[in-house]
Amino acid sequence: LFLLDEPVYTGALDDFADRELDFRGEVSAHLGYAFPIPSSGGPLDSLDQGGFAAEIDFGYAFHPNWSFELIGGYYSYADQRSILGAGLHLRYRWLRPGGRTNLTLALGGGYYEPDFTGGGWGYGVRLGAEYQLSRRVMVLAEVAGYRVDASNLSFGAGMLGINYGF
Incomplete structure (x- = not known):
């Protein structure tokens, strides 16, 4: 690889790939329960029941422990109110050597x-x-919390999902 006729990298191109990663891409779907989080005068504070939550995520791993997630979600409540959102999160995955279960933590922003x-x-x-069922497939359990300061809106979701690596 050359830049302005100067060699920048002279090794094989597949040396860029991290050999610890089986798959860099992933897609997951989640279904669960959306719930309001009380926030002094927030628009969901009067609710005592949650509703349905659904999310779809697309991820890209740039390191065995680190990845980006593009998340789209729909959260509905018992009184027919709903929230539609999308965000980008940075996720850390605690890998257990030789284990089939991992813990994850993701932080990010969205609209x-x-x-x-x-x-x-x-x-x-x-x-x-996460629990790994096969080389490409994992089942997931997640709890999420979201906050929109401009609307004094706080809500969360507890979800189960399935993940496919590619």
Whole structure:
């Protein structure tokens, strides 16, 4: 590889790939329970029941422990209110050598649009556990919390999912 006729890299191109990663890409789907998080005067504070949550994630691993996740989610509540959102998170995966279970922590930001108040940019955190069923397939359990300061909106979700590596 040359830059302005000067050699920048002279090794094989596949040396760039981290040999510890079986798959760099992944897609996962999650279903679960959406719940309001009380936030002094927030628009969901009057709710005592949650509802349905669904998310789809696309991930890219750039290191065995680190990856980016592009997340799209829909969260509905018992009183027919709902929130649609998308975000980008940085995820850390605690790998157990030789183990089939991992813990994950993801932090990031995104845009969340409720159908009952103004939307805005917010942030989220996700904590999860993964169990590897096969070389490419994992089942997931995650709990997530999201906050949109502009709308004084706080909500969360507990979900189960399935992940496919490619």
